[in-house]
Amino acid sequence: MSKTLFDKIWQKHIVNTIPNGPDVLFIDRHFIHEVTSPQAFDGLRKRSIPVSRPDLTIATADHNVPTINQHLPISETLSRKQVEMLTKNCAEFGVELYGLGHQYQGIVHVIGPELGITLPGLTLVCGDSHTSTHGAFGSIAFGIGTSEVEMVLATQTLLQAKPKQMRISVEGELNKGVRSKDIILYILAKISASGATGYFIEYAGSAIQSLSMEARMTICNMSIELGARGGLIAPDETTFDYIKGKEFAPKGEVFDKAVSYWKTLHTDSVAKFDKELVFKAEDIEPMVTFGTNPGMGIKISENVPGSEHLDGSGKENFLKSLKYMGLSEHQAFVGTPINYVFIGSCTNARIEDLREVAELVKGKTKAENVTAYIVPGSRQVRDQAKREGLDKIFIQAGFELREPGCSACLGMNEDKIPKGEYCVSTSNRNFEGRQGPGARTILASPLTAAATALTGKLTDIRTLFV
Amino acid sequence: MKAFKIVTSTCIPLAIDDVDTDQIIPARFLKATTREGFGDNLFRDWRYEADDTLKAEFILNNPVYKGEILLTGSNFGCGSSREHAAWAIADFGFRVVISSFFADIFKNNALNNGLLPVTLTPETVLQLLKDCSKNPDLSLTIDLENQLVIRNDTNDSFSFEINPYKKLCLLNGYDDLEYLLSQKEKTAAYAATLDDWRILKR
Numbered sequence: 001m002s003k004t005l006f007d008k009i010w011q012k013h014i015v016n017t018i019p020n021g022p023d024v025l026f027i028d029r030h031f032i033h034e035v036t037s038p039q040a041f042d043g044l045r046k047r048s049i050p051v052s053r054p055d056l057t058i059a060t061a062d063h064n065v066p067t068i069n070q071h072l073p074i075s076e077t078l079s080r081k082q083v084e085m086l087t088k089n090c091a092e093f094g095v096e097l098y099g100l101g102h103q104y105q106g107i108v109h110v111i112g113p114e115l116g117i118t119l120p121g122l123t124l125v126c127g128d129s130h131t132s133t134h135g136a137f138g139s140i141a142f143g144i145g146t147s148e149v150e151m152v153l154a155t156q157t158l159l160q161a162k163p164k165q166m167r168i169s170v171e172g173e174l175n176k177g178v179r180s181k182d183i184i185l186y187i188l189a190k191i192s193a194s195g196a197t198g199y200f201i202e203y204a205g206s207a208i209q210s211l212s213m214e215a216r217m218t219i220c221n222m223s224i225e226l227g228a229r230g231g232l233i234a235p236d237e238t239t240f241d242y243i244k245g246k247e248f249a250p251k252g253e254v255f256d257k258a259v260s261y262w263k264t265l266h267t268d269s270v271a272k273f274d275k276e277l278v279f280k281a282e283d284i285e286p287m288v289t290f291g292t293n294p295g296m297g298i299k300i301s302e303n304v305p306g307s308e309h310l311d312g313s314g315k316e317n318f319l320k321s322l323k324y325m326g327l328s329e330h331q332a333f334v335g336t337p338i339n340y341v342f343i344g345s346c347t348n349a350r351i352e353d354l355r356e357v358a359e360l361v362k363g364k365t366k367a368e369n370v371t372a373y374i375v376p377g378s379r380q381v382r383d384q385a386k387r388e389g390l391d392k393i394f395i396q397a398g399f400e401l402r403e404p405g406c407s408a409c410l411g412m413n414e415d416k417i418p419k420g421e422y423c424v425s426t427s428n429r430n431f432e433g434r435q436g437p438g439a440r441t442i443l444a445s446p447l448t449a450a451a452t453a454l455t456g457k458l459t460d461i462r463t464l465f466v
Numbered sequence: 467m468k469a470f471k472i473v474t475s476t477c478i479p480l481a482i483d484d485v486d487t488d489q490i491i492p493a494r495f496l497k498a499t500t501r502e503g504f505g506d507n508l509f510r511d512w513r514y515e516a517d518d519t520l521k522a523e524f525i526l527n528n529p530v531y532k533g534e535i536l537l538t539g540s541n542f543g544c545g546s547s548r549e550h551a552a553w554a555i556a557d558f559g560f561r562v563v564i565s566s567f568f569a570d571i572f573k574n575n576a577l578n579n580g581l582l583p584v585t586l587t588p589e590t591v592l593q594l595l596k597d598c599s600k601n602p603d604l605s606l607t608i609d610l611e612n613q614l615v616i617r618n619d620t621n622d623s624f625s626f627e628i629n630p631y632k633k634l635c636l637l638n639g640y641d642d643l644e645y646l647l648s649q650k651e652k653t654a655a656y657a658a659t660l661d662d663w664r665i666l667k668r
Contacts, residue, residue: 021631078497145549258663
């Protein structure tokens with residue numbers, strides 16, 4: 001029987017099946033962090049059970065850590081306690097921790113791939129919805145709640161019902177100034193923030209295949225923004241080349257054997273999906289969001305949409321969203337003054353993102369009104385950026401290069417955007433208050449964010465290429 | 467987990483679509499290390515002004531509306547996987563959330579905490595939102611065994627779907643972990659067959 005990529009991986013991980021119920025799935029990699037794990041460890045303690053597979057459990061501190069002076073004790077009491085709790089739990093249960101100051105510390109979804117922990121054909125979970133990022137390698141990766149974190153810690157398995165499957169193909173060549181962030185924001189604008197709820201997505205097509213691993217991760221990362229629990233991309237030579245030689249990736253004969261298996265991980269030509277969507281790369285322009293969910297996006301050259309085609313609660317919700325954003329129907333969006341730019345998060349804080357920003361801002365200076373943070377996704381990304389001299393370029397351009405963490409993506413640490421201010425952000429969510437109470441988030445690619453930092457107003461990157 | 471059989475209650479109608487988990491419980495309140503007390507900050511920024519005074523216009527602050535059923539718009543619980551959202555809703559006193567559809571992770575989190583997510587058609591939810599807003603005394607009965615929502619004013623009933631395994635768990639108060647622990651031998655047998663490359667060597 002012909003199978004999808006997803007079917008092949010799912011089937012290989014079934015430990016047991018409950019008739020009319022979910023499957024018991026084996027989990028190959030479990031990432032944990034300080035925010036969604038304490039109650040899970042408590043549960044283990046209450047039942048007096050150990051962590052089943054500490055060797056497959058990867059721990060780091062990322063969500064609430066400060067991005068300056070990480071060598072000092074965390075000044076915010078609750079954050080410090082949560083990080084200390086993670087340290088204590090990891091020590092007690094024998095889990096290796098990449099904590100603050102560790103050379104491997106960083107955002108969970110950045111460190112897994114860069115350390116060669118994330119591989120094709122695996123199941124990966126984490127108490128964080130952006131676990132979908134790891135799907136870029138051709139693996140089943142999804143976010144879970146804390147009760148499920150406890151289940152995986154205790155048994156290295158989860159009960160999961162098989163989701164429906166959707167294939168989204170993007171065909172053709174990308175336009176100038178368009179990056180993978182624009183592809184996913186475009187798909188979001190087309191099918192909405194709930195367009196893939198209940199589905200797992202496979203991304204395919206020539207435009208997707210042409211992307212680097214890091215660019216693929218940006219797309220898979222935001223699968224959850226479409227409502228899907230995850231999204232994956234068939235592994236290919238780009239994938240194998242990326243993995244080869246990474247710190248914890250298989251080596252030598254084991255690697256070769258793995259590659260020959262990974263090459264079988266693709267959707268069979270006649271396999272059926274519950275839903276198929278095809279988009280043309282040429283239709284995609286640099287994208288930005290104007291509202292309060294990631295599906296509310298437009299091409300940067302377009303005006304803010306109007307509500308005339310909406311009615312009832314849809315219209316109310318739309319107008320509520322514009323009110324929060326301080327925007328009016330049909331107003332021009334490009335040129336809006338912007339005081340904050342955030343380049344970071346598990347969506348866009350990898351070395352390629354930083355290189356691209358550096359290339360654009362080299363020898364230039366940010367606009368005076370702009371506060372521009374660059375928060376690398378991991379210590380390794382930060383160290384690499386320094387080795388390449390990117391830190392000097394950023395400093396000369398007036399950008400602040402911080403230490404790694406989730407930072408202003410969700411504002412759990414001190415990095416918050418003030419009330420009422422716009423922030424052009426390379427992160428993944430523009431929900432009300434996401435970057436701080438009253439903050440107004442405009443999601444965009446690192447290129448658009450950097451261009452905006454230079455001009456001090458929302459900028460179409462294509463006008464800077466001339 | 468507490469067993470769930472039947473709930474009869476009035477509803478709080480929250481007619482907003484795409485309610486994300488950042489609204490249900492903002493990230494700055496995720497720093498607790500226990501499961502209790504999140505109800506205090508449920509819908510924090512919709513319920514309170516920055517100076518902690520109540521926003522009178524928000525439905526949860528209107529004393530006319532009470533109950534154990536949260537009636538809400540479509541795509542409820544989208545965004546972050548934080549289980550704190552389900553904890554906050556349950557801690558506030560809700561036992562049921564009714565929507566025309568739920569985000570996947572939220573739905574699982576709710577079920578794992580004995581909070582029942584009930585999916586009804588968009589038309590039914592809209593009608594209920596309208597009628598409950600007008601008549602705060604309108605009560606519903608949620609009968610899990612028979613998978614029915616019954617309007618106690620008209621006796622109209624609406625059926626809903628739930629995974630048979632999850633239904634059994636809720637009716638009996640079983641949680642998934644107990645089941646998974648009972649599968650220990652099967653899991654060990656499976657784990658013994660892992661290919662070399664799948665094992666993480668650090």
